[in-house]
Amino acid sequence: MDQVYTGIELGTDSIKIVVLEKLHEQFHVLASVHSPSDGIVKGQVVDIKKCVSSVRVALKRANDMLGIKIIKVIAVVPPSGCMLDIAVGSVEVDDVITGEDVSRVLKDALVGRIGEEEELVTAVPISFTVDEQDNIRDPKGMHGGMLETKVVIATLPKEPLYRILEVLKLSGLETLDIAFTSTGDYYAVRNRKLQKEVGAIINIGEDTTNVSIFNKGIQIKNATIPIGSHNVDRDITYIFKIKEEDSRRLKEQFAVSMQAYADSNDSMEVPIGDEEKEISQVGISKVVEARLEEILNLAKKEIKNLTNREIRYIIVTGGLSELAGFQYLVESVFGISAKVCNISTMGLRHNRYSSVLGAVQYFDDKMSLRGKNVSMISESDVQLLMSPDDKTINNDNIISKVFGHFFDN
Numbered sequence: 001m002d003q004v005y006t007g008i009e010l011g012t013d014s015i016k017i018v019v020l021e022k023l024h025e026q027f028h029v030l031a032s033v034h035s036p037s038d039g040i041v042k043g044q045v046v047d048i049k050k051c052v053s054s055v056r057v058a059l060k061r062a063n064d065m066l067g068i069k070i071i072k073v074i075a076v077v078p079p080s081g082c083m084l085d086i087a088v089g090s091v092e093v094d095d096v097i098t099g100e101d102v103s104r105v106l107k108d109a110l111v112g113r114i115g116e117e118e119e120l121v122t123a124v125p126i127s128f129t130v131d132e133q134d135n136i137r138d139p140k141g142m143h144g145g146m147l148e149t150k151v152v153i154a155t156l157p158k159e160p161l162y163r164i165l166e167v168l169k170l171s172g173l174e175t176l177d178i179a180f181t182s183t184g185d186y187y188a189v190r191n192r193k194l195q196k197e198v199g200a201i202i203n204i205g206e207d208t209t210n211v212s213i214f215n216k217g218i219q220i221k222n223a224t225i226p227i228g229s230h231n232v233d234r235d236i237t238y239i240f241k242i243k244e245e246d247s248r249r250l251k252e253q254f255a256v257s258m259q260a261y262a263d264s265n266d267s268m269e270v271p272i273g274d275e276e277k278e279i280s281q282v283g284i285s286k287v288v289e290a291r292l293e294e295i296l297n298l299a300k301k302e303i304k305n306l307t308n309r310e311i312r313y314i315i316v317t318g319g320l321s322e323l324a325g326f327q328y329l330v331e332s333v334f335g336i337s338a339k340v341c342n343i344s345t346m347g348l349r350h351n352r353y354s355s356v357l358g359a360v361q362y363f364d365d366k367m368s369l370r371g372k373n374v375s376m377i378s379e380s381d382v383q384l385l386m387s388p389d390d391k392t393i394n395n396d397n398i399i400s401k402v403f404g405h406f407f408d409n
Helices: 048-066 099-110 158-170 181-189 229-240 244-253 281-306 326-334 351-369 379-385 398-408
Strands: 003-010 014-023 026-036 072-077 083-096 118-130 133-136 143-157 174-180 198-204 209-215 218-225 267-272 275-280 313-317 338-340
Touching: 003 048, 003 158, 003 181, 003 351, 014 048, 014 351, 026 048, 026 351, 048 158, 072 158, 072 181, 072 351, 083 099, 083 118, 083 218, 099 118, 099 143, 118 158, 118 174, 118 218, 143 158, 143 218, 158 174, 174 181, 174 351, 181 198, 181 209, 181 218, 181 313, 181 351, 198 281, 209 281, 218 281, 229 244, 229 281, 244 267, 244 281, 275 281, 281 313, 281 326, 313 326, 313 351, 326 338
Parallel strands: 003 072, 072 174, 198 313, 313 338
Antiparallel strands: 003 014, 014 026, 083 143, 118 133, 118 143, 198 209, 209 218, 267 275
């Protein structure tokens, strides 16, 4: 087994877990779980006990798929309230630059840059300079006496981040690293073309919609809109006077994104007390389209507020983007250059996984830059992990462990 990574996202609607193996530079899905969550509102943990119970249920499903016990994860967290800034660092090097030198210069860039009420989430290098040679993406193996870097650092307020990490710790998990959902979304779709351009990624979540601006693969701006997929469910419930669980089912299994593409002869019956109510595909799609169009137009407005730069691409993701005909609606709002995310990885193939899938790829990229070869599950650990008598929980300070690993790597 080569490198195995596990990513976990605590979403308002569901817990997502993805376990990937990297083999011959390709990622293969070993397990994927989409399990209902509780105790989370708008991406924030509001009830730790309920959230831990949800995570444990999802973990059990993943463990059963794998036949081993997951204990190390990459935590995928929402960027709501994040602060983005640019920092520089420099260190002397001894001729040939190593991955350890890269880690040292990144650490130097962070000194004195994190506020007392903030915690570091990511530090993404824009470029490196070796002596007088600049605009280097990966300096490892080069010769020089001085290594410098310019870095985009991203922080979050401590309290909401700590609650997420505490939930993972109480669930028996060790958090090795942290990534934003927006970072994951970008890495899930990135290609050589996107790495050279300025663009926007929109993730329609359960209660919120996140809009992120990326410049050459680096997040530079972010905004959160307090409206999401759940608002569509509420609209259907209000208009047709049906239960919210029926509204959700109809949205996911029957409605299409644009009324114009609905079948005028198609309808479904929904129980209301002792009676059945017939709802047409045209009728429900009209309701869905109105709310989706509002969300996309709000996102369009946020993009304009966030940057004056020319936007060369717009990609929309999130579970709601899987609705039939969604690409046509996206094009009607943003133009034909805008696209819906398409997760084609075998074993996933649903946009709900974009954040956690990409976060694993981001972690692998980050470790490669530092010259590290990391696997979260090793062959020698399998028997220990499966031991029914091993119930030891490490009580070290959770934050020092997470961010100690960040600096070490």
